[in-house]
Amino acid sequence: MPNVQSLRCKECGRDYPQEPIYVCDFCFGPLEVNYDYDAIAKNISRESIQDGPLTIWRYDELLPASRDNAVSIGAGMTPLLKAENLGKELGLNNLWIKNDAANPTHSFKDRVVSVASTKAVEFDFDTIACASTGNLAGATAAHGAKAGMNTMVFIPSDLERGKILGAAVFGSVVLVNGNYDDVNRLCSELGDDRRWAFVNINMRPYYSEGSKSIGYELAEQLGWRAPEHVIVPVASGSLFTKVYKGLQEFAQLGIIDSADTKMHIAQPFGCSPVAKAFVEGQAHPKPVVPDTIAKSLAIGSPADGMYSVGIANKTGGSGTIVPESEISEGMKLLAETEGIFTETAGGVVISTLRRLAREGVIGPDEETVALITGTGLKTLEAIADSVETVTIDPTIRSFDEVVTGAAVS
Amino acid sequence: MPFRRVKFVFKTERIKSPVIYELGHKFEIVTNIRRADIDSENGWVILELEGAVDEIERGLEWVREQGSEVQNLDGDILAG
Numbered sequence: 001m002p003n004v005q006s007l008r009c010k011e012c013g014r015d016y017p018q019e020p021i022y023v024c025d026f027c028f029g030p031l032e033v034n035y036d037y038d039a040i041a042k043n044i045s046r047e048s049i050q051d052g053p054l055t056i057w058r059y060d061e062l063l064p065a066s067r068d069n070a071v072s073i074g075a076g077m078t079p080l081l082k083a084e085n086l087g088k089e090l091g092l093n094n095l096w097i098k099n100d101a102a103n104p105t106h107s108f109k110d111r112v113v114s115v116a117s118t119k120a121v122e123f124d125f126d127t128i129a130c131a132s133t134g135n136l137a138g139a140t141a142a143h144g145a146k147a148g149m150n151t152m153v154f155i156p157s158d159l160e161r162g163k164i165l166g167a168a169v170f171g172s173v174v175l176v177n178g179n180y181d182d183v184n185r186l187c188s189e190l191g192d193d194r195r196w197a198f199v200n201i202n203m204r205p206y207y208s209e210g211s212k213s214i215g216y217e218l219a220e221q222l223g224w225r226a227p228e229h230v231i232v233p234v235a236s237g238s239l240f241t242k243v244y245k246g247l248q249e250f251a252q253l254g255i256i257d258s259a260d261t262k263m264h265i266a267q268p269f270g271c272s273p274v275a276k277a278f279v280e281g282q283a284h285p286k287p288v289v290p291d292t293i294a295k296s297l298a299i300g301s302p303a304d305g306m307y308s309v310g311i312a313n314k315t316g317g318s319g320t321i322v323p324e325s326e327i328s329e330g331m332k333l334l335a336e337t338e339g340i341f342t343e344t345a346g347g348v349v350i351s352t353l354r355r356l357a358r359e360g361v362i363g364p365d366e367e368t369v370a371l372i373t374g375t376g377l378k379t380l381e382a383i384a385d386s387v388e389t390v391t392i393d394p395t396i397r398s399f400d401e402v403v404t405g406a407a408v409s
Numbered sequence: 410m411p412f413r414r415v416k417f418v419f420k421t422e423r424i425k426s427p428v429i430y431e432l433g434h435k436f437e438i439v440t441n442i443r444r445a446d447i448d449s450e451n452g453w454v455i456l457e458l459e460g461a462v463d464e465i466e467r468g469l470e471w472v473r474e475q476g477s478e479v480q481n482l483d484g485d486i487l488a489g
Contacts, residue, residue: 011444027444028414028455028482109488131487156487180487187486200488235489284418284453287480296489303484345489 004064007205008034010307018064020123020202030303031205033064041253046224049216049255056111056213062249063213064206065118071147072118075110076213078102080221080369085337086350090357094367096227098218099340100374105142105166107135107296107343107374108239112210113199117143119206120197126150127196131187133180134163134296135343135374140199141170152196156183163378180290180298208238208304215246218369219256226251226259229317229368231353233345234265234274235297237304243371244311263317264361265308266352268294268344269324274305278312278319285309293382294327294344296374318361326351328386331376341376349373410439410459415469418478419452428475429454436468437461455482 006015011029022031044061052058052067056076060067079099087095100108113136120128129152130140137153144151153167157175167173176183191201199207219226226247232240244263251259267275270292273285285305290298302308312319322330330350335341342350353370356362376383392398417428424447433440438460445454458465469479 023414023483028457029444132489133487134489136488180485184481184485184487188481188483191486198486200486201483236484286418286478298489299485301480301484305484 003035003040003061004033005036006034007031022202022204033205033209044253056114059213059216063115064209065115065122069121070118071121071143072114073104073142073146075103075114083338089337090354091364092357092368093365096369097338098369098371101372105138109135109139111213112207113139113143115210116199116203116207117147119203121147125197127152129196130199131183133159137167141167145170154183154187208242211239211242212246215243219250224256226256226261227369228366229262229362231264231266231349231370233297233349233373234267234308235299237274237302237308240308241304241311263311263315265312265319266349268292268297268322268327268348271298272321274302274308275319275321277309283309293324294348296343296345320352320355322348322351328383331383342372343374343376343379344382346372411462413458413465414482416480416482417454420476421450423476424452428477432468432472437464438468
């Protein structure tokens with residue numbers, strides 16, 4: 001890509017060529033894509049973006065792979081919905097829901113995997129791989145199928161059947177006998193041993209850039225401005241840092257006037273190392289062993305946790321630890337007010353939003369976006385105990401008795 | 410010989426202990442510090458360890474027993 005100058009170490013600033021590498025040889029800092037913003041500024045405009053496809057690839061000037069090679073199943077340009085009902089419930093008059101459950105495999109992971117798989121093609125890999133317990137598995141399997149690549153999706157063998165099938169339908173899934181640590185270790189070893197494009201190992205610098213597209217879309221869909229608040233569910237912290245980066249890049253390039261968005265961390269009690277570090281004033285999150293129903297946020301050792309804490313502090317944001325019992329409450333609240341069935345991570349976001357509104361961290365008229373990263377259909381077990389149904393006999397009499405409560409003579 | 414990239418986080422009471430020196434002497438492990446930030450109260454060190462897989466595992470377990478945190482520098486790979 002002509003717009004990419006190098007990979008650059010986030011810690012020591014050393015530059016590397018664009019290769020499938022992810023860590024600085026010298027200081028072991030993470031590598032990040034380094035763009036030539038002067039060149040990009042000459043080519044990008046609101047109009048050029050609007051002329052692009054209705055996918056993340058409309059922002060290809062700011063992505064590390066070419067639109068011409070794009071492995072795309074239509075990720076991106078998901079709805080940004082004015083949440084008037086939920087807003088009324090929470091006392092927020094300017095609330096928006098970014099619904100990334102509307103992506104092709106029903107989560108934001110399609111964005112990052114679309115970029116990673118495109119880059120894998122450009123690097124001439126024949127195999128794409130990931131280790132996942134949910135959304136990433138489906139996204140990688142689907143994009144691998146679209147790209148015509150061999151696909152290796154590693155999943156703990158005790159994962160719920162529905163999640164396994166949701167990825168296996170696209171092609172090869174490898175079930176690993178062992179716990180999360182075992183799968184982590186195996187994939188780390190395979191990442192060193194095999195010439196594969198491992199989306200969240202050697203493809204990580206490119207993969208993570210896909211999340212910036214959420215920041216771009218928020219700005220575009222709001223009428224070319226940055227919101228005052230964004231609430232983001234945090235797992236590794238990559239999504240959090242890249243949404244922020246996307247907004248900052250748009251401001252830097254003059255696509256929007258400014259980006260003074262306050263970035264808010266949302267984590268569940270059972271896995272909250274990043275929010276806890278923020279609350280306790282620590283720069284470095286302390287790793288934890290996850291024990292949460294929000295499986296998509298169960299990253300106990302978050303690679304971008306420290307950077308997320310830094311951004312929350314720098315922007316005047318916050319860190320919220322949501323009790324596990326409030327996760328399904330948040331899911332139900334969003335479903336009952338806005339007709340959106342979110343995954344558990346979304347429940348964490350909505351419960352965080354409710355707390356921030358109550359505490360006055362978010363003012364009633366401040367423009368706020370809650371980021372919904374995936375669909376609840378993949379985590380039905382999370383709301384099984386909190387959703388009520390009624391059963392009737394197939395008669396009007398029974399309907400009146402049970403449902404309407406009408407007196408029956 | 411295999412390599413591992415790890416981060417040690419020291420609590421205040423361990424700041425004065427020569428943990429890395431002892432790790433290199435008690436075990437067949439070569440330690441190579443790449444980045445660190447240590448003051449009188451807290452500290453972390455990012456380093457590369459070279460040695461047999463089992464020896465590194467034993468060495469890291471010993472570091473944990475000394476009261477220091479050991480983190481995999483790449484973070485968790487298994488994602489949601």
